[in-house]
Amino acid sequence: xxxxxxxxSVRRRxxxxxxxxxxxQALAVAVKYFVDPQRATLLYPREYIEHRPGYRGFIVFIxxxxxxxxxxARICPSAAMKMVRVTEPDPKHPDRPRQKQYPVINYQRCIxxxxxxxxxxxxxxxxxxxxxxxxxxxxxxxxxxEAFQVEPKRPxxxxxxxxxxxxxxxxxxxxxxx
Amino acid sequence: xVLETIxxxxxxxxxxxxxxxxxxxSLVVAMVAIWFERKAAARVQRRIGPYWAxxxxxxxxxxxxxxxxxxxxxxxxxxxxxxAAFILAPIVALVVSILPLAxxxxxxxxxxxxxxxxxxxxxIALAITTIPPLLVVALGWAANNKFAVIGSMRESYVIxxxxxxxxxxxxxxxxxxxxxxxxxIVEAQQPLKWLAILNPLAFLAAFLAVLMSTSAFPFEIPESxxxxxAGPFTExxxxxxxxxxGGAYIRRFVYAVLLSLVFLGGWAPYTPVSEGPIxxxxxxxxxxxxKATLLVxxxxxxxxxYGRYRLDQALEAAWRLAIPLAxxxxxxxxxxxxxxxx
Numbered sequence: 280x281x282x283x284x285x286x287x288s289v290r291r292r293x294x295x296x297x298x299x300x301x302x303x304q305a306l307a308v309a310v311k312y313f314v315d316p317q318r319a320t321l322l323y324p325r326e327y328i329e330h331r332p333g334y335r336g337f338i339v340f341i342x343x344x345x346x347x348x349x350x351x352a353r354i355c356p357s358a359a360m361k362m363v364r365v366t367e368p369d370p371k372h373p374d375r376p377r378q379k380q381y382p383v384i385n386y387q388r389c390i391x392x393x394x395x396x397x398x399x400x401x402x403x404x405x406x407x408x409x410x411x412x413x414x415x416x417x418x419x420x421x422x423x424x425e426a427f428q429v430e431p432k433r434p435x436x437x438x439x440x441x442x443x444x445x446x447x448x449x450x451x452x453x454x455x456x457x
Numbered sequence: 458x459v460l461e462t463i464x465x466x467x468x469x470x471x472x473x474x475x476x477x478x479x480x481x482x483s484l485v486v487a488m489v490a491i492w493f494e495r496k497a498a499a500r501v502q503r504r505i506g507p508y509w510a511x512x513x514x515x516x517x518x519x520x521x522x523x524x525x526x527x528x529x530x531x532x533x534x535x536x537x538x539x540x541a542a543f544i545l546a547p548i549v550a551l552v553v554s555i556l557p558l559a560x561x562x563x564x565x566x567x568x569x570x571x572x573x574x575x576x577x578x579x580x581i582a583l584a585i586t587t588i589p590p591l592l593v594v595a596l597g598w599a600a601n602n603k604f605a606v607i608g609s610m611r612e613s614y615v616i617x618x619x620x621x622x623x624x625x626x627x628x629x630x631x632x633x634x635x636x637x638x639x640x641x642i643v644e645a646q647q648p649l650k651w652l653a654i655l656n657p658l659a660f661l662a663a664f665l666a667v668l669m670s671t672s673a674f675p676f677e678i679p680e681s682x683x684x685x686x687a688g689p690f691t692e693x694x695x696x697x698x699x700x701x702x703g704g705a706y707i708r709r710f711v712y713a714v715l716l717s718l719v720f721l722g723g724w725a726p727y728t729p730v731s732e733g734p735i736x737x738x739x740x741x742x743x744x745x746x747x748k749a750t751l752l753v754x755x756x757x758x759x760x761x762x763y764g765r766y767r768l769d770q771a772l773e774a775a776w777r778l779a780i781p782l783a784x785x786x787x788x789x790x791x792x793x794x795x796x797x798x799x
Contacts, residue, residue, distance in 0.1 A: 309501045309762040316500040322508070 317450050326442045327411070327435035329457060334408040335393040338384060340427040344403035347380045351395035351404060359388035360395055363424060383427055386420040409433050468734035470571040471559075478746055479558045479707075486750050487706035492520045494674070494757035501761035530695035535601075538692060542599035547693070547700040550592035554707040557582040561714055562640050563742035564724065566732055577637045582715060583624055589708055590616040590670065593679070596701075597689030608688025611768055612679040616670060618775035623666035623712070625783040629659040630719035633790035643723035653720040655793060659786025660720045665779050667716065667756070669771065671709040674760035678768050709753055717748035 321328065330336070352360045362380040369377035382395070382404075396404045412431045414420045440456065447453040467473055492507070496515060499506030507516030534543060559571045560582040572578075590612060597609025630652055631637050634645040646652055653660040669676040680688030687693075690701045717723065724741035731737060766774065 305762050309758070312501045312503070313497055313758070313761070317503055318500075318505055319503045320505045322505070 317453060319444075319452055319454055321442065321454070323439075324435055325439050326456075327409075327433070327439045329441035329443055330408040332408060334406065335391045335396075336407045336409045337386075337391075337412055337431050338389070338393075338396060338404055338406060338427075339430050340382060340384075340424075341403045341405070342381060342424075342428055344401045345381055346401055346403075348400060349380060349382075350398045350400065351382050354394045354398045356392060356394065357388045357390050359385045359390070361385070365424065381424055383424055384422050386414070386422065387417060407431065411435055464734045468569065468738045470569050470738075473738065474563060474571050474742065475555060475558055478563070478742060479555045479711075482746060483555075483707040483710040484703065486710050486746075486753055487703060488517075488520050488524065489750070490706065490709075490753050490757045491523075492517050493754050494760050497758050498761040524699070527699035528696055532695035532697055535692055537601045539599040539601065542595060543692070544697065546592045546596035546599060547697050547704060550589045550596070551700050551704045551707065553585065553588050553592065554704050554711060557585045557711050558714065560585070560639075561718060562643075563714075563745050564729060564738045565640055565644060565741075566729055566737045568732060569734075569738040575638050575640050578639045579627070579631055579637045579642065579715075579719070582639070583627055586708065586712060586715070587616075587620050587624070589704060590620070593689050593701075600689065600692040602691050604685040604687070604691040605689050608679045608685045608691065611685070612672075612689060614768060614772060615672070615676070615678055618772050619666045619669040619779070622662055622775060622779045622783045623670055625780070626659045626663035626666055626786055627715060627719055629656060629783070629787040629790035632787055633793045635794055639718055639723075643718055643725075646722045647725065647728070649722070649725070650798070651720065651722040651725065652790075655798060656720075656786055656789050658782055658789055660716075662779055662783040662786050663716055663720065664752075664756075665774075666783070667709065667712040668759070669775070669779075671705055671712060673709060673756050675763035675766060676771050677765055678771055681765055709756065710749060713749035713752040713756075714745060716752055717745055721748050721752075723748075 347362075349362050352362050360382050363383050364378055364380050366376050366378050369375065391410065393406060396406055407430055411433060413434060443455050443457060445453050445455055467477070492515075496506045498504075507519040510516050510522065511518040534540060560575075560578045562570050562575050562578065564570075567575075594609040594613050594616075597605040597612065600606075630642050633652060633656065634642045636642060636645070646655075667673075672679050679685075680690060685691070690698055693701055724744045727741055727744055729737045729741055
C-alpha cells in the first residue's frame with residue numbers, strides 16, 4: 280500500500296511589518312558589506328596562503344635516514360608510494376656494491392594523507408607546507424628517486440605576498456596580510 | 458561663433474535627447490549598470506568581481522570586451538523560426554523602448570522639446586512603455602522553442618500583473634499635481650517638494666513595478682537561467698541577443714527617467730537661468746539623466762540582496778502587495794492634491 284501524502288498546513292511566518300523589517304535588515308547588511316567589504320577571495324599569483332607548520336603538502340625524502348623498511352609503501356592507502364631497488368656502493372664493504380630499496384612517489388595518486396610521514400620510524404620523510412606545485416606532464420608527476428629528494432619550488436612565492444586566513448569571532452573566515 | 462553653431466546642432470532635441478542621451482547614454486548607463494551589478498554583488502558576497510582585465514578601472518574593460526564579443530559573434534537563425542518576426546521584433550522593441558523619451562521634457566524651455574506640446578506627455582510616454590513587453594512575447598513565440606514559449610508565457614503573466622502597478626503608481630504623480638503635463642508635474646515639485654518624499658508609497662510601488670516589468674534581478678523570471686535557458690531569448694545569438702538585452706536596459710533607463718521626472722523632481726535643484734543650449738538644455742537634461750542613473754544603479758544593487766522570486770511568489774506579491782500599495786499611493790496623491798500640499 281503506497282504511503283499517504285499528508286498535506287501539512289504551513290503557517291505564514293510573520294506579518295506585514297515583520298516582512299518589512301526583515302527586508303530592511305537584509306538591505307542594511309548588504310549596504311554594510313558594500314561600504315566595508317571583507318573579501319575572502321585569494322588573488323592567487325599575487326597572494327598565496329601561508330600555511331601553518333604541520334600542513335600536509337608535498338613530501339620530500341631524505342635518503343640518508345632511510346632504512347628501507349617499506350612501511351611507507353605498505354601504509355599508503357592509494358598505493359602512490361612504491362619501493363624501487365637501487366644498486367649503490369656499500370660504505371661498509373667498498374669492494375662490492377649493495378642492493379637497497381627506497382620509496383618513490385606518484386603524485387597522480389597521492390592524496391596527501393601524510394600516513395607515510397607519520398609511520399616513518401627514522402623521519403626520513405617530511406612535508407613542505409604547500410600544494411600549489413605544477414608539473415608540465417603527467418609523466419613528470421611520477422617522481423624519480425633523485426627528484427623525490429629535492430624540495431619542490433613554490434611558483435607563487437616569486438611574485439606574490441603571503442596571506443593568512445584567520446577565524447574571526449564576528450566575521451567568520453577573514454583574510455589577513457602578513 | 459562656430460562653437461555656438463555646433464552647440465546648437467548638438468542641442469537639436471531629436472539629436473541630443475533621442476540619439477545621444479537616449480541611445481548612447483542608455484548604452485553607457487547599461488554598461489555601468491552591468492559593471493556595478495557585478496562589482497556590488499561581489500563586494501557584498503565577499504568576492505572581488507571583475508578585476509584582472511584592468512585593475513585600475515576595477516575591471517570595467519571586461520564589460521566592453523563582452524559587448525565586442527556580442528557584436529562580433531555569428532548570428533544563427535534556426536530554420537524553424539518565423540524569420541520576419543524573429544529578426545524584426547528585437548529591433549522594433551529597441552526602437553519602441555527609446556520612443557517614450559520623445560515625449561519626456563528634459564528642460565522647461567519649450568524650444569528644446571522634441572515635440573511641440575507637452576500636454577498629456579505623461580500619458581503618452583506611459584502608454585508607449587507598455588508596448589515592448591508585447592514584442593518580447595511575440596519574439597518568444599516566433600522563436601518556436603519550448604523554452605522561448607515558456608519564457609514568453611511567463612513574461613505575459615508578469616506584464617499583466619506589473620504594468621498595471623507601474624501605470625497606476627506613476628499616474629499618482631498626475632493625481633497629485635492635477636496635470637498630465639510632465640513639465641507642470643516637475644515645476645509643481647520645484648523647490649524640494651519631491652513626490653518621492655511626499656508620497657513614498659507610490660514611489661515604492663513604481664520602483665517595484667519597474668524592477669519587475671523590466672525583469673531586473675530579483676524578478677528576473679522570464680529569462681531565469683537555470684529554469685528556462687534564456688527564456689524568450691533562447692534562440693538568439695550575437696547582435697540580436699545584444700539588442701534584446703540592450704532593449705531591457707534601455708526600457709529600465711527610460712522608466713528611470715520617467716520616475717526621476719515624476720518622483721524625484723526632474724531638474725530640481727537647478728532652474729534654467731537663460732535659454733542658451735548649455736544652461737537651458739544640456740545641464741538640466743544631464744541632471745535628470747544623473748538621477749535616472751542613480752535609480753538604475755539602485756536597482757542593480759538589489760541583485761546582491763535578494764534571490765530570484767518564483768513566478769507564483771512574484772504574482773502573489775503583485776496582486777496582494779503591489780497593487781494595493783499603488784492604489785494607496787494613488788489615494789494619498791489625491792489627498793495631497795485635495796489638501797493643496799503641492
